[in-house]
Amino acid sequence: MTNTATPNSSTEITVNGTRLSVSANHSLIQALWKTGHPNFKSASCLEGVCGSCRIMVKYDNQSAVNMALACQSKVEPGMQVIFPQYLEKESTALLNHRYRLQLSSESSEQLKTIFPEAADCRHCHGCTVACPKGIDVEQGITLANEGKLAAAGDLFINCVMCDLCTTSCPENIAPNYVALFARRTTAVNQPTPTNLARRLQALQRGELKIKY
Amino acid sequence: MNNGTPLEQARQAYRINLNRPLRPSAIDNQKLLQYFHPDYADNSRVALKVGVNRHDPCHPQLAALLQSDSPTIEAMLATATQIETEVLVIGSGGAGCSAALVAGENGANVLIATKLRVGDSNTVMAEGGIQASIEANDTPQAHFDETLKAGHYCSDKRLVEQMVLDGPEVIQWLIQQGMQFDRDEQGNLCTRRAGGTSANRVLYCRDYTGLEMMRVLRESVRQHHRITTCDYTPAVELLSNKEGHCSGALLYSIETQRYTAVKAKSVILASGGLGRMHLNGFPTSNHVGATGDGLVLAYRLGAQLQALDSFQYHPTGLAWPQTLAGTLITEGIRSTGAQLVNNSGERFIDELAPRDVVCAAIMRECEEGRGIRLESGRQGVWLDIPTLEKQQPGILAQQFPKFMALCNKADINPYQSPLLICPTLHYQNGGVVINQACETTIPGLYCAGEVSGGIHGKNRIMGNALLEIISFGRRAGAAAVARHSPDKSQLLLNHLQAFRREIKNSHGVSGIQGPLLFPHYASFSRKGA
Numbered sequence: 001m002t003n004t005a006t007p008n009s010s011t012e013i014t015v016n017g018t019r020l021s022v023s024a025n026h027s028l029i030q031a032l033w034k035t036g037h038p039n040f041k042s043a044s045c046l047e048g049v050c051g052s053c054r055i056m057v058k059y060d061n062q063s064a065v066n067m068a069l070a071c072q073s074k075v076e077p078g079m080q081v082i083f084p085q086y087l088e089k090e091s092t093a094l095l096n097h098r099y100r101l102q103l104s105s106e107s108s109e110q111l112k113t114i115f116p117e118a119a120d121c122r123h124c125h126g127c128t129v130a131c132p133k134g135i136d137v138e139q140g141i142t143l144a145n146e147g148k149l150a151a152a153g154d155l156f157i158n159c160v161m162c163d164l165c166t167t168s169c170p171e172n173i174a175p176n177y178v179a180l181f182a183r184r185t186t187a188v189n190q191p192t193p194t195n196l197a198r199r200l201q202a203l204q205r206g207e208l209k210i211k212y
Numbered sequence: 213m214n215n216g217t218p219l220e221q222a223r224q225a226y227r228i229n230l231n232r233p234l235r236p237s238a239i240d241n242q243k244l245l246q247y248f249h250p251d252y253a254d255n256s257r258v259a260l261k262v263g264v265n266r267h268d269p270c271h272p273q274l275a276a277l278l279q280s281d282s283p284t285i286e287a288m289l290a291t292a293t294q295i296e297t298e299v300l301v302i303g304s305g306g307a308g309c310s311a312a313l314v315a316g317e318n319g320a321n322v323l324i325a326t327k328l329r330v331g332d333s334n335t336v337m338a339e340g341g342i343q344a345s346i347e348a349n350d351t352p353q354a355h356f357d358e359t360l361k362a363g364h365y366c367s368d369k370r371l372v373e374q375m376v377l378d379g380p381e382v383i384q385w386l387i388q389q390g391m392q393f394d395r396d397e398q399g400n401l402c403t404r405r406a407g408g409t410s411a412n413r414v415l416y417c418r419d420y421t422g423l424e425m426m427r428v429l430r431e432s433v434r435q436h437h438r439i440t441t442c443d444y445t446p447a448v449e450l451l452s453n454k455e456g457h458c459s460g461a462l463l464y465s466i467e468t469q470r471y472t473a474v475k476a477k478s479v480i481l482a483s484g485g486l487g488r489m490h491l492n493g494f495p496t497s498n499h500v501g502a503t504g505d506g507l508v509l510a511y512r513l514g515a516q517l518q519a520l521d522s523f524q525y526h527p528t529g530l531a532w533p534q535t536l537a538g539t540l541i542t543e544g545i546r547s548t549g550a551q552l553v554n555n556s557g558e559r560f561i562d563e564l565a566p567r568d569v570v571c572a573a574i575m576r577e578c579e580e581g582r583g584i585r586l587e588s589g590r591q592g593v594w595l596d597i598p599t600l601e602k603q604q605p606g607i608l609a610q611q612f613p614k615f616m617a618l619c620n621k622a623d624i625n626p627y628q629s630p631l632l633i634c635p636t637l638h639y640q641n642g643g644v645v646i647n648q649a650c651e652t653t654i655p656g657l658y659c660a661g662e663v664s665g666g667i668h669g670k671n672r673i674m675g676n677a678l679l680e681i682i683s684f685g686r687r688a689g690a691a692a693v694a695r696h697s698p699d700k701s702q703l704l705l706n707h708l709q710a711f712r713r714e715i716k717n718s719h720g721v722s723g724i725q726g727p728l729l730f731p732h733y734a735s736f737s738r739k740g741a
Contacts, residue, residue, distance in 0.1 A: 025534060025535065026534070026535055027535045027536070030535065033733045033734055033735065034733070036735050037735070038734055038735040038736055039734070040328075040466070040500065040730050040734045040736050041328075041444065041466070043500050043734075044328050044329070044332035044333075044499045044500050044501065045332070045336055045337050045499045045500075046499065046500065046539070047337050047539055047540070047618075048617065048618075048621070049336050049337055049420075049422075049423045049614070050331070050332050050336050050337075050499070052328065052329060052332055072621050074535060086329075094434075098435060099435065100435070101388075101389075101390055153392075157417075157418060157420060157424075157613065158420060158423075158613060158614070158617070159427070160423070161331075161427055161430070177431075180390075180427060180428075180431055183390065183392060183427075183428075184389070184390025184391075184428060184431070185390065186392065187387055187390045187391055187392045187428075188387065188388060188390055190387075190395075190399070191399055192384075192387075193346075193393075193395060193399055193400050193401040194398065194399060194400050195346045195347055195348070195400045195401055195403075196344075196346050196380055196383055196384065196400075196401055198346075198348070199345070199346040199380045200380050200381065200384060203352075203377065203380060203381070208351060208352050208353070208377070210352060210353055210356050210373040210376065210377065211353065212369055212373075
């Protein structure tokens with residue numbers, strides 16, 4: 001038995017504009033596989049942490065379009081699904097923000113240099129609406145602009161780097177990359193943990209040899 | 213034989229119970245493994261017929277793949293675009309990225325070729341944490357001893373020694389890359405205990421350790437000026453020079469369906485494991501690309517492999533609902549006190565025994581009629597989460613956000629309802645033979661991470677996989693750059709022709725083609741194959 005066993009009753013859905021008859025009681029990815037629609041480019045971890053299977057989805061009885069992850073979404077009759085394009089590697093949102101992590105008390109100044117667009121946030125909520133993980137992305141940008149980098153980073157603990165917030169931002173802010181910088185610079189600038197520091201010193205002194 | 217209790221009936225019979233005694237076992241752990249662990253079943257191994265490991269035991273499904281023919285023909289190489297790099301890294305999980313970063317730091321130009329996108333790997337899903345002996349009441353010696361013991365003393369001691377001594381420095385390096393770990397009020401790193409160990413040695417970032425690690429390493433790689441990455445470009449064959457040394461690889465673009473031949477001074481194989489082969493029909497916790505490609509490629513080139521009949525079935529894969537079957541529930545939740553319970557509310561195993569023993573104990577409950585049965589006939593046991601939350605109010609929300617998200621998707625209320633779990637194929641214990649510098653038996657070919665073998669013996673403990681990938685990944689990167697390769701060598705497929713002849717002569721043709729690249733249900737096919 002594999003993860004995709006047991007066929008069930010079928011139901012009609014629309015994926016990227018094409019009507020498909022798929023079996024119910026499956027995740028969207030499982031259902032597409034079972035119907036023989038290779039979708040390998042948009043599936044990897046199947047646990048909702050890699051961000052590769054992000055979708056725009058509209059359910060039959062709703063007018064709103066939501067962002068979600070296909071591996072975590074159950075097939076529902078009449079659902080309409082689009083797998084949006086990924087950001088191009090050459091997109092400015094990805095290319096413009098080059099930096100080296102450094103030990104510095106000036107992290108929030110560094111952030112302004114690396115991500116100057118962050119200050120232009122017009123609080124349109126687009127990024128927050130776009131997040132399939134329910135992160136308050138806009139609040140993260142607000143905190144980062146206020147210099148509260150650790151708090152900004154904390155909001156993004158479950159960010160899967162799907163880039164949907166970056167895609168949706170009209171000011172070309174790359175919120176998930178701002179948050180990742182905030183998290184990384186916070187980590188680097190915390191004092192070395194005492195238990196780790198002690199053990200590293202003991203190892204350096206050669207006190208901890210292994211006996212077979 | 214009793215078939216266990218139907219799910220709905222068992223659910224209604226379930227009660228929170230703060231005082232469950234552990235049922236004494238009539239058989240010892242060794243017998244438990246022999247009778248009930250999938251690795252020990254009669255049909256779990258055959259002898260390989262061809263290659264360096266001829267006559268060695270190997271799982272039948274893996275044997276068929278290792279002895280498969282290749283769809284690669286000379287014309288694909290002849291018409292391929294040729295490019296050159298100093299170090300080629302195949303795979304982009306934690307091992308591949310750390311190898312590339314260190315190779316880049318050491319001055320080499322690096323190309324990462326990866327089947328999906330950079331970071332799409334098992335690393336990103338790792339929840340439990342990473343082992344490093346840093347607590348005052350713990351020693352690297354204890355880490356060493358317990359890794360060996362859990363692996364049934366089948367590990368290469370030199371590799372384990374090097375890895376446990378690397379541990380603290382690996383953590384420091386990860387922090388320097390920008391990785392956060394959970395800390396207590398004094399700023400110490402928090403630690404918890406892994407099954408089969410005596411001390412708190414697992415460091416973590418909530419239950420998102422792998423996600424946090426991969427986010428940080430992926431960004432480091434992306435920011436590095438010496439590293440180029442190719443997404444959706446799996447290696448489909450290694451390439452060799454006249455001496456049979458590794459000289460590069462043949463890559464295939466899933467997007468353009470074209471081939472590229474990469475010439476490299478050193479090739480680092482960091483392509484991960486094989487859970488998506490669904491050995492013995494098990495569900496898996498692995499990502500879609502875990503199809504054993506690296507083993508196939510290395511074996512054809514003549515690299516020696518080891519322990520090909522040893523796999524880890526993680527005790528707690530979700531068994532219900534069907535849409536999420538196989539999804540992992542972190543061992544971290546057992547290490548904070550969650551218990552395993554059978555159909556009559558009885559504890560039957562020390563939840564922090566080594567993973568293979570816990571797995572066998574669960575299989576036993578199911579086989580002997582004390583499991584909980586699904587309509588499909590598949591059985592599982594309860595992971596008693598409501599009792600854990602009752603004992604330690606708030607622990608779920610505080611420490612296990614990924615788990616809570618899973619419950620939400622599964623429509624399970626973990627405060628009231630236990631989770632039905634059964635073992636899920638999780639990890640390949642063996643793999644390509646390496647030494648302390650990650651060199652394989654083929655000059656020019658290095659391995660790091662799950663594709664390599666020798667570290668975990670016949671059973672791995674929680675947190676040693678994340679340690680291994682960074683410890684050996686960094687060493688592979690450094691060794692690959694330091695290698696002296698005098699010849700500007702050729703890119704040939706001679707080794708493949710020789711391997712094909714051997715398959716033919718031994719009548720060992722398995723009728724399938726490898727590497728698989730994707731599981732069969734993804735309906736993928738390679739052009740020209």
